[in-house]
Amino acid sequence: MKLLGSGIFKGMAVTLENFVRSYFDRDRKHHLFTKEYAWKSDAPADQLPARADTTVTTRSRNFPMLLHDGKGSEDPMASIRCVACQICERECPPQCIFIEKEYDANGKFVKRPVIFDIDISVCMSCQICVEVCPFDAIVMNSEFELSNNDRFNGLLVRRDALLKSNDYYHRIHPEEAQERDDRMAREKAEKEAKQAAADAAKKKAAELAAEKAAELAAAKPKVDPAAPTATPQ
Amino acid sequence: MTSPALHEPVLQQFPATRWDAAARALIVPADIARAVAQWLTQPANGEFDYCSNVTGVDFLPKEIKEKTKNADGTEETLTRTEPGSLQVVYHLYSMRRRTGPLVLKQVAPREKPVAASLTPVWRSCELQEREVFDLFGVRFEGHPDLRRLLMWDEFEGFPMRRDYVEPADYEWEPTPHGEVLEKHRRGKVIS
Amino acid sequence: MSTAAPIAAPPYKLVRHDEAEAGLLEVSMGPHHPSTHGVFRMDVKLDGETVVRLKPVFGYLHRNHEKLAEGMSYLSSMPFTDRLDYFNSMANNWAYALAAEKLVDVPVPERAQYLRVIMAELTRLVNHTSLVGFFLNDLGALGTPLLYAFRERERILDLFEQASGARMMCNYFRFGGLRCDVPAGWLDRTRALVGGFPKFLDEFEKLLCENEIILARTQHVGVLSGAQAINAGITGPMLRASGVNYDLRKVDAYGIYDRFSFRVPLGAAGDCYDRFMIRMLEMRESLKILEQALRDIPEGPVMGNAPRVFKPAAAEVYGRVESPKGELGFYLIADGTTKPYRYRVRPPSLINLTVLEDLCVGHSIADAVVILGSIDIVLGEVDR
Numbered sequence: 001m002k003l004l005g006s007g008i009f010k011g012m013a014v015t016l017e018n019f020v021r022s023y024f025d026r027d028r029k030h031h032l033f034t035k036e037y038a039w040k041s042d043a044p045a046d047q048l049p050a051r052a053d054t055t056v057t058t059r060s061r062n063f064p065m066l067l068h069d070g071k072g073s074e075d076p077m078a079s080i081r082c083v084a085c086q087i088c089e090r091e092c093p094p095q096c097i098f099i100e101k102e103y104d105a106n107g108k109f110v111k112r113p114v115i116f117d118i119d120i121s122v123c124m125s126c127q128i129c130v131e132v133c134p135f136d137a138i139v140m141n142s143e144f145e146l147s148n149n150d151r152f153n154g155l156l157v158r159r160d161a162l163l164k165s166n167d168y169y170h171r172i173h174p175e176e177a178q179e180r181d182d183r184m185a186r187e188k189a190e191k192e193a194k195q196a197a198a199d200a201a202k203k204k205a206a207e208l209a210a211e212k213a214a215e216l217a218a219a220k221p222k223v224d225p226a227a228p229t230a231t232p233q
Numbered sequence: 234m235t236s237p238a239l240h241e242p243v244l245q246q247f248p249a250t251r252w253d254a255a256a257r258a259l260i261v262p263a264d265i266a267r268a269v270a271q272w273l274t275q276p277a278n279g280e281f282d283y284c285s286n287v288t289g290v291d292f293l294p295k296e297i298k299e300k301t302k303n304a305d306g307t308e309e310t311l312t313r314t315e316p317g318s319l320q321v322v323y324h325l326y327s328m329r330r331r332t333g334p335l336v337l338k339q340v341a342p343r344e345k346p347v348a349a350s351l352t353p354v355w356r357s358c359e360l361q362e363r364e365v366f367d368l369f370g371v372r373f374e375g376h377p378d379l380r381r382l383l384m385w386d387e388f389e390g391f392p393m394r395r396d397y398v399e400p401a402d403y404e405w406e407p408t409p410h411g412e413v414l415e416k417h418r419r420g421k422v423i424s
Numbered sequence: 425m426s427t428a429a430p431i432a433a434p435p436y437k438l439v440r441h442d443e444a445e446a447g448l449l450e451v452s453m454g455p456h457h458p459s460t461h462g463v464f465r466m467d468v469k470l471d472g473e474t475v476v477r478l479k480p481v482f483g484y485l486h487r488n489h490e491k492l493a494e495g496m497s498y499l500s501s502m503p504f505t506d507r508l509d510y511f512n513s514m515a516n517n518w519a520y521a522l523a524a525e526k527l528v529d530v531p532v533p534e535r536a537q538y539l540r541v542i543m544a545e546l547t548r549l550v551n552h553t554s555l556v557g558f559f560l561n562d563l564g565a566l567g568t569p570l571l572y573a574f575r576e577r578e579r580i581l582d583l584f585e586q587a588s589g590a591r592m593m594c595n596y597f598r599f600g601g602l603r604c605d606v607p608a609g610w611l612d613r614t615r616a617l618v619g620g621f622p623k624f625l626d627e628f629e630k631l632l633c634e635n636e637i638i639l640a641r642t643q644h645v646g647v648l649s650g651a652q653a654i655n656a657g658i659t660g661p662m663l664r665a666s667g668v669n670y671d672l673r674k675v676d677a678y679g680i681y682d683r684f685s686f687r688v689p690l691g692a693a694g695d696c697y698d699r700f701m702i703r704m705l706e707m708r709e710s711l712k713i714l715e716q717a718l719r720d721i722p723e724g725p726v727m728g729n730a731p732r733v734f735k736p737a738a739a740e741v742y743g744r745v746e747s748p749k750g751e752l753g754f755y756l757i758a759d760g761t762t763k764p765y766r767y768r769v770r771p772p773s774l775i776n777l778t779v780l781e782d783l784c785v786g787h788s789i790a791d792a793v794v795i796l797g798s799i800d801i802v803l804g805e806v807d808r
Contacts, residue, residue, distance in 0.1 A: 007635045010635075059607065285657065328670045357775055393490065
C-alpha cells in the first residue's frame with residue numbers, strides 16, 4: 001500500500017539530492033548553473049573572475065555597425081564601404097535607419113552617406129539590413145553595454161560612432177568576417193577576370209579593325225598623276 | 234490548394250455556390266452559408282468537423298482599363314470599376330478523415346458587410362469571427378456574442394480595412410525621422 | 425455582462441446585472457497578474473469561490489502585426505514572426521517560410537530540411553519544459569521546477585545563439601532554406617545535449633509526477649471531451665490530451681517528418697493532468713526525432729535558389745505547422761508585388777482559449793489559474 005505523501009517525499013528527495021550535489025559538483029556546470037556577468041572577452045584571462053563565462057558567442061548580434069577598410073588611425077571615411085544606396089533603410093522592418101546622401105559642391109551625388117543614424121531604441125537586431133546590403137558595408141556588432149543617461153540623443157547612434165574597422169570585425173566575429181572577405185575577394189577576382197576578358201576582346205577587335213583598314217588601304221591603288229595607271233590587283 | 238474533389242459535391246448539392254478557380258475557393262452566398270456548413274459536417278458529405286482559420290480580406294473597388302476593338306476597327310479603352318468586397322474566408326479540414334483544406338468564402342459588398350455566422354456549426358469560428366468584426370467591420374448574423382476582440386469596446390473604425398486612416402491623436406515616439414529629424418536639422422539638442 | 429441602455433454619459437457606462445447574478449462577486453484577473461501568462465484579463469463572476477461566468481478579454485498586446493506586414497516586403501516580416509509566440513521563434517519562422525515557399529515553389533536542400541527539423545524539435549523541448557515549469561509555478565511550487573526547466577532551456581538557447589546569433593528572436597529561416605549553416609561543433613554539442621536530456625526528464629518526472637498535491641489539483645479539473653475540442657478548433661497537445669489523434673507532423677507530414685519514426689501520445693481523460701503529462705511524453709518523442717535527425721543529417725548547402733527579389737505571382741496559400749502550442753497557420757494572399765496583399769496568422773493560443781469559460785465554470789477560482797496554465801497561451805500569439 002502506498003504511503004500517502006510518498007510522492008511529495010520523492011520530489012523532496014530530488015531537490016535534496018541536487019542541493020547536496022551542488023557542493024561536490026566539480027565543473028559547476030550542472031548544479032550551480034548561474035553564470036557570471038559576461039565580462040568582455042578581450043580582457044586577459046588572469047583578470048577575469050574565476051567563474052566568468054563569456055556568453056557572447058562568435059555569432060551574437062546586437063546592433064549594426066558600418067565597416068571601413070582603414071587601418072590604425074586612418075580616416076575611416078576615406079575607406080567607408082557604404083555608398084548610401086538606402087536599401088537597408090527601406091528594408092529595415094522597424095524603420096530605425098535614417099540616411100542622407102552626400103552631394104558635392106556641384107550637386108553631384110558622391111557615393112557616401114553624410115548622415116547615417118540608427119535609433120537603437122527602435123532597432124530589433126534582426127539583421128535584415130546586413131542581408132540586403134549589396135556592398136558588405138553594414139554588419140552586426142556584439143557590443144551590448146550601450147546604456148546611457150540621455151534618452152534621445154544617447155540612443156541615436158550616428159555615423160561616426162557606427163564606423164568600425166574591418167579588423168575589429170575580424171576580432172569579434174572571426175569566421176563570419178573571414179567568409180565575407182573571401183567572398184568579396186572572389187567576387188572581385190571574377191569581376192576583374194571578366195573585365196580583363198572584355199578588354200582583351202575589345203583590344204582584339206580593335207586590332208582586327210586596324211588590320212582590315214590597313215589591308216583596304218594597301219589594296220587601293222595610289223593615284224599618281226605622273227605615273228602610268230596600273231591596273232588594280 | 235483544395236484537393237480536387239472536395240468542392241464538387243457542394244457545387245452539385247447547392248447550385249447557388251460558385252467555384253473561384255483563381256482563388257481556389259467556394260464562393261457561398263450568405264443566405265445558404267449555414268446550410269452548406271451544416272451539410273458539410275455530415276459524415277456522408279466529407280465530415281468537415283474542424284474549421285481551422287477564419288479570415289477577413291478587404292478588396293477595394295478597382296478600376297480596370299480594357300482595350301477593345303470596335304466594329305469599325307478603332308481601338309478604345311473602356312474603364313470599368315470592379316466593385317470592392319469584404320470577404321470572409323474559412324479553411325475547413327476533416328480531422329477524422331484527415332482531408333482538407335476546403336476553402337469557403339462569403340463575399341459581401343463593402344457598403345453593407347453582412348455575413349452569416351458559422352459559429353453554431355463550428356465553435357472555433359466564435360473568436361475569429363469576432364476578430365473579423367473588430368478589424369474589418371463585417372457583421373455576422375447569428376453570432377452569439379458579437380463584440381470587439383482586440384481593440385477596446387469604444388474604438389471607432391476598422392483598422393484592417395485598406396482605406397483606414399489612423400486618427401491624428403496617435404502617440405509616437407521620436408525616431409530618426411520626423412520630429413527628431415527636424416530638430417537634428419536645426420541643430421537643436423533634443424531634451 | 426448584460427447591457428441595458430446606459431443611463432450615464434461616457435466615458436463610463438452603468439450596466440444592470442441580471443437578478444440571478446446579483447450578489448455575485450466580479451473579479452478582474454489581470455492584465456497585471458503573475459499567473460495569466462502575459463497581459464491577459466479574465467472577468468470572473470464568483471459565487472463564493474466557484475466560477476459562474478468567465479469572460480476573457482484580449483488585445484492588450486495587439487501590435488497590428490498583420491497590417492504591418494502588408495506594408496513591408498516578405499523577408500522583412502520574418503523578424504516579426506519571431507515575436508508572435510516569443511517562446512518558439514523557430515516554429516513561427518518555419519510556419520511563415522512554409523507558407524511563402526508554397527507561393528514560389530523553391531526546393532529546400534536536404535541539410536536545411538534536417539536542420540529545420542532539429543531546430544523545431546529543440547523549440548518543442550524549450551516550450552514544453554517552460555510550460556511545465558510555469559504550470560507548476562501557477563500551482564504554487566514557486567520556482568523549483570521552473571528553474572530546473574530553465575536550466576535545460578538555457579542550454580538550448582545557447583545552442584540557438586551559436587547557430588543564429590540570438591537566443592530568442594532567431595530570425596533564422598529563409599524562403600528556400602536557412603540563413604546560414606550551423607558552426608563547427610554545433611551538431612556534437614546538440615548530440616551531447618540530447619544524450620543528457622532523458623536523465624533530466626527522469627529527474628523531472630520523479631520530482632513531479634507522483635506528487636499528491638499535483639494529482640489532487642489537476643485530475644478531473646477542466647475536463648474537455650474530444651468532440652468538444654474538435655468543434656472548438658482546439659489543436660496541439662490540448663487536443664491530443666482529449667484523445668484525438670491529430671498531429672500535423674503526421675497528418676500533413678510537412679518538411680521531412682515522414683522520415684522519422686515517433687509516436688503521438690494521447691490522453692484519456694482530457695483534464696489538466698493529462699495536458700501536463702502529454703507534454704512530458706511529447707518531449708520524449710521529440711528526443712527520438714532529434715536523435716534520428718542528428719544521426720542522418722547530410723552535408724551540403726543550406727540555402728536553395730530563391731529568387732533575388734521575392735515577388736510571387738498572385739495566389740492564395742495557407743501553410744500550417746505543428747507548433748508546440750498547436751496548429752500555427754499563415755494565410756498569405758500574394759498579388760504579384762513584393763508585399764503581401766493579406767497576411768494572416770492563425771494563432772493556436774487564441775483558438776484554444778475558446779473553451780476557457782466552459783472548462784472553468786463550476787470549478788473554484790484557484791482552478792481557473794491551473795486550467796489557464798494547462799492551455800498554454802502566449803499573449804504575443806493571441807493578440808499578434
